[in-house]
Amino acid sequence: MMLSLKTASLWPLPVRLACAALSGMLVAALLHAAWLDDMMAAVxxxxxxxxxxxxxxVSAQARAKHLPQWRAQQRQAGAELALLEQQLPDQQAMAVLLTDINAAGxxxxxxxxxxxxxxxxxxxPYVALPITIQLRGSYHAMGALLADLARLPRIVTVHELALTLGKDRLLTLDAVxxxxxxxxxxERAAQAALSSKAGRSAAAPAWHPLATVAPYPYEAAALADPFGALPTAPAPGQRGSVAGPDxxxxxxxxxxxxxxxxxxVGSVQQAGRLNALLLAGQRVYRVAAGxxxxxxxxxxxxxxxxALQYRELLQDAGGGWRERHGSLSLQKPGDTKASVPEATP
Structure with a gap:
């Protein structure tokens, strides 16, 4: 006898139960297969x-082996940073540095x-202070000045160098x-805020030990002036070329x-020698010959x-040295102006 789904309700009870069990098993098998797919994907x-x-x-374990070396580098970098910061003056000491630069020239x-x-x-982590300068003088004197700046206890760098030879055969140096x-x-708080905003996504730069750079003295004074600056004639009261200062x-x-x-302002005898009393600012100095x-x-x-007689040494355009003689006269009572050096022939 053929069974039809249209007459499933008229099927014998055992058949209907068997079909229901078979359908349940088929649905359970489908659900189990779907669950197994999800489990396999999760696995x-x-x-x-x-x-x-x-x-x-494994990568972290490999990096951990370098931890002692990195800590040593960190300590060395901290020591070098502290050493460099000692070469950076604070705002109060900056005035002294500017005076040193001016005195060096x-x-x-x-x-x-x-x-x-x-x-x-x-x-x-610093503040740069640009200083625009213009100097006039000889080529070798300018080279010696740059060597002097390199030997200053504070850090000073030179930028935008420009040399010009004038009609008077003197060089003009423009620099910053x-x-x-x-x-x-x-300023430190503002810098920290800017650094945190700009450096969140940036990787930390690689650290390298600082190279030891020792400033050397200017050793080119014996070479010819490449600009061909000619020595000027001695002015009245000056002598020709002489040995330079020590x-x-x-x-x-x-x-x-x-x-x-x-x-x-006066004079005083000491150990059989006459010493001059010189007033500079608010202080009186006792000065002897030599x-x-x-x-x-x-x-x-x-x-x-x-009077007090003195001899100065001036450097001419050609890099040589010449003498200039002058004197300081005793300031008389009632004078309101200090004596001015007078050149002597």
Missing amino acids: QAAQREEGRLRAEY QSRGLQFSLFKPGAPRPRA LQAYRLPEAG PRRVREPLESVALPAISM QYLGPDHGLVTQISEQ
């Missing part, structure tokens, strides 16, 4: 995650036509010096004071009760 995903975590673990016989500090430029200082509290000599206190700011005063290596040659 495969877990296996991939296990592989990724295992690779990360004057000690080389150079004339500052322009010395203009610009606006500070914050650059984490960069002095550096530590930031103030407010660069190893320790500078004396009055050499940082311009001669027009020094006046002779001591120095003024920025141009002024050597005291003779002292009397009425």
